[in-house]
Amino acid sequence: MPVAAEPEPTARRRAHEEHVGGPRRLVGPLAALDGRLPGTHDLLLMQCPSSLRPLGGGELPDWARLVLRAHPWVTVGRAPARVGAPVDTPHPVRCTRDVSAAPEHWLPVTVRGPERGQRLDALAPKAAVARTLRPEQLIGRHALLPAARVAAVPALAVLPVVDELVADHRLAWGPIGAIGYELATGEPVTGPLSPLRLVLRAPQPVSRRDALHLRRALSKLPVPVQAELETRHGAVLLAEYAAGPLTLTLLTPDGPREVHDPWFPQGLRPGPFNR
Incomplete structure (x- = not known):
């Protein structure tokens, strides 16, 4: 006897259940953002943090790489999102886990460092967002x-x-x-x-x-x-x-x-x- 399909609301809730200790298996911009753009103060879990690009240009500083390796969370800032590649990134990094997403929609984010007042303003591709918390x-x-x-x-x-x-x-x-x-x-x-x-x-x-x-x-x-x-x-x-x-x-x-x-x-x- 075939098993009845799970009701859509129940299935959606189960797909979005908390996964303490790591990112959810359901990733990508539609899964992480439910089809909306993140707002100021939202926290984003990045599935490929190396795709972040500092607003000042250049590469991520060493401290930011260490922080993102341990805790790849960033905070959305109060600034306009950008469409297209940042000026210092002629070839945006694509996330191999979500090849169908368009990474050219860049979100303003802040990386929090271990030292008091240590912050880095950067741009993050929407396709690299694995999870969002309001x-x-x-x-x-x-x-x-x-x-x-x-x-x-x-x-x-x-x-x-x-x-x-x-x-x-x-x-x-x-x-x-x-x-x-x-x-x-x-x-x-x-x-x-x-x-x-x-x-x-x-x-x-x-x-x-x-x-x-x-x-x-x-x-x-x-x-x-x-x-x-x-x-x-x-x-x-x-x-x-x-x-x-x-x-x-x-x-x-x-x-x-x-x-x-x-x-x-x-x-x-x-x-x-x-x-």
């Missing part, structure tokens, strides 16, 4: 870390409390920065004094009153918290928006802009760093 998918991953490790890093320990505070405002959220990187990779890159950075998804306007209430609640936590409100046009710091200034700095892929309303940024003007 900040929202990292919330419960502290349970995968050793209990002693979570207890030693307050920014990890307070994640369940943050979840409750943000849930009151019905905003999707996720940890970013060093905390997000450790949750994705398991690599202990944070410490007892590490701050907690958050992204709060706010496609619809958030009132100043709600923003102020949330900022005050987060400020009572035993760790420094920096939260970003991510709108459809870019991000604005929660603390800045809650303070109610006449103009705000909106972080966009094309650089910071001064706006009056981050949800309706008419007449965008270059920010102070772009002048």
Whole structure:
């Protein structure tokens, strides 16, 4: 008697199950990104990290090669993606595990180094992405870390409390920065004094009153918290928006802009760093 085919939703869930300790078998841009482009702060697992190209040109530094060999995760930056080969790469590297994908769509990413402040901005071909994790998918991953490790890093320990505070405002959220990187990779890159950075998804306007209430609640936590409100046009710091200034700095892929309303940024003007 033939075995009935597994329902598509169940099969899809099984194909996308967590694979702790290594990349998923299902690889390639469609599998890893579900047909969408990654967004700022997404963490990407690269199946051929040697295909990364530094923005400054040349080859990857030795420290970056060592990091990517051990933990081939990179963070998507807030910059425009590029189509075609970077100027210093006349022949883009193709991933032998995914020959059908087009590697000419290059994503802006950052490689995190072992030393404090050690970062490398680079471009990564979309075809080399084996897995993607959005900040929202990292919330419960502290349970995968050793209990002693979570207890030693307050920014990890307070994640369940943050979840409750943000849930009151019905905003999707996720940890970013060093905390997000450790949750994705398991690599202990944070410490007892590490701050907690958050992204709060706010496609619809958030009132100043709600923003102020949330900022005050987060400020009572035993760790420094920096939260970003991510709108459809870019991000604005929660603390800045809650303070109610006449103009705000909106972080966009094309650089910071001064706006009056981050949800309706008419007449965008270059920010102070772009002048």
